[in-house]
Amino acid sequence: MSIGARFLSRLLLFCKRKFISAWSAPIARLHRAWYLTKLAIQTLCYNQHLDLNYALDTLLEPIFWFVDHFTAALGPVFVFMVINFLSAYVVIAYAIGLPFWWNRSVPVTCIALILGNYLLINVVFHYYMALVTPPGQPPPDRLLFEVISICKKCMTPKPPRTHHCSVCDKCILKMDHHCPWLNNCIGHFNHRFFFSFCLFTWIGTIFVMIFGAVIAYEHFFLSNDDLNTTVLKNNSTSVTTNNSLYTKLEEQISLLRNGAIIFELLLTVGVFLAIGALGGWHAKLITRGETCVETYINKKEKEKAAKLNKKFINPFDKGPRENWRIFLGLNRPEISLKHILFPSTHLPMDDGLRSS
Numbered sequence: 376m377s378i379g380a381r382f383l384s385r386l387l388l389f390c391k392r393k394f395i396s397a398w399s400a401p402i403a404r405l406h407r408a409w410y411l412t413k414l415a416i417q418t419l420c421y422n423q424h425l426d427l428n429y430a431l432d433t434l435l436e437p438i439f440w441f442v443d444h445f446t447a448a449l450g451p452v453f454v455f456m457v458i459n460f461l462s463a464y465v466v467i468a469y470a471i472g473l474p475f476w477w478n479r480s481v482p483v484t485c486i487a488l489i490l491g492n493y494l495l496i497n498v499v500f501h502y503y504m505a506l507v508t509p510p511g512q513p514p515p516d517r518l519l520f521e522v523i524s525i526c527k528k529c530m531t532p533k534p535p536r537t538h539h540c541s542v543c544d545k546c547i548l549k550m551d552h553h554c555p556w557l558n559n560c561i562g563h564f565n566h567r568f569f570f571s572f573c574l575f576t577w578i579g580t581i582f583v584m585i586f587g588a589v590i591a592y593e594h595f596f597l598s599n600d601d602l603n604t605t606v607l608k609n610n611s612t613s614v615t616t617n618n619s620l621y622t623k624l625e626e627q628i629s630l631l632r633n634g635a636i637i638f639e640l641l642l643t644v645g646v647f648l649a650i651g652a653l654g655g656w657h658a659k660l661i662t663r664g665e666t667c668v669e670t671y672i673n674k675k676e677k678e679k680a681a682k683l684n685k686k687f688i689n690p691f692d693k694g695p696r697e698n699w700r701i702f703l704g705l706n707r708p709e710i711s712l713k714h715i716l717f718p719s720t721h722l723p724m725d726d727g728l729r730s731s
């Protein structure tokens with residue numbers, strides 16, 4: 376090794392020693408401070424159940440908080456929208472459908488009026504009942520015979536099938552879900568009203584499709600000339616009109632009619648699909664003796680049982696027929712099918728506090 380190289384190597388060694396002696400103490404202090412900070416954080420946040428799901432839940436908590444409060448704040452707006460849409464829908468059905476069918480067949484119009492109003496009364500009644508009937512809460516002043524746990528938010532005992540609704544911020548008996556369109560939780564006492572509302576609304580859209588199909592067909596596929604010559608009165612008198620006599624007011628009425636038919640068509644198809652899917656899913660759950668909340672719980676239980684080569688049995692499933700009987704309140708001696716087909720305020724027979 377040359378003299379220059381040896382000098383350079385000694386110089387580097389000297390600098391290194393100087394640097395270490397000068398910075399070793401501050402680095403050690405920093406290291407200790409970091410260690411203590413880490414220990415403090417771990418001591419405060421340690422959770423032996425910490426896993427990816429837990430971490431994701433914690434990180435998503437602010438979003439859940441926002442959705443919960445957003446849903447609660449917008450609840451009355453959604454209810455207002457439902458009432459307004461339903462009112463507009465019925466007004467249009469009367470304004471366009473009634474004269475259309477009256478000019479074609481009076482008996483058919485009478486049948487449509489009876490059937491349509493029967494469905495309308497049921498829709499309005501069940502919506503109102505689902506809206507105003509409290510879903511049920513664990514009573515604070517009664518001795519509970521069956522308790523599955525203590526609600527961490529209400530700090531009260533939870534009877535079987537009870538779950539805490541984060542939107543309502545209270546425990547709900549046999550909680551199914553929180554419905555923003557009703558601004559209410561769906562639980563033990565109003566579940567039937569909710570389901571009947573879905574069912575009668577869905578049948579109502581089928582009714583409008585049947586009686587509105589001819590109106591929509593003539594409106595969209597027949598020209599004005601065809602329409603003018605096919606307007607019949609009581610299947611007998613042909614009434615012809617002249618396009619040239621169309622006034623500005625008539626054109627505006629025609630535009631309004633066009634908008635109303637499109638509104639009715641979109642709402643009918645949209646509600647038919649949405650309520651059909653929702654109601655169908657609820658019918659499946661009722662048949663299995665499950666609520667929406669329990670579907671997810673039972674799914675996890677099924678997976679756990681499958682890993683142990685066991686079969687999960689839903690303790691609340693009493694068989695499809697009995698599940699429906701209990702759900703509809705037909706297990707009450709005074710209740711019969713007419714109470715299901717026509718508006719009835721009857722509630723479930725049990726108080727929702729026990730598992731059986």
Ligand SMILES: [Zn+2]
Nearest residue numbers: 526529539546
């Ligand atoms: Zn609670």
Ligand SMILES: [Zn+2]
Nearest residue numbers: 540543553560
């Ligand atoms: Zn709720």
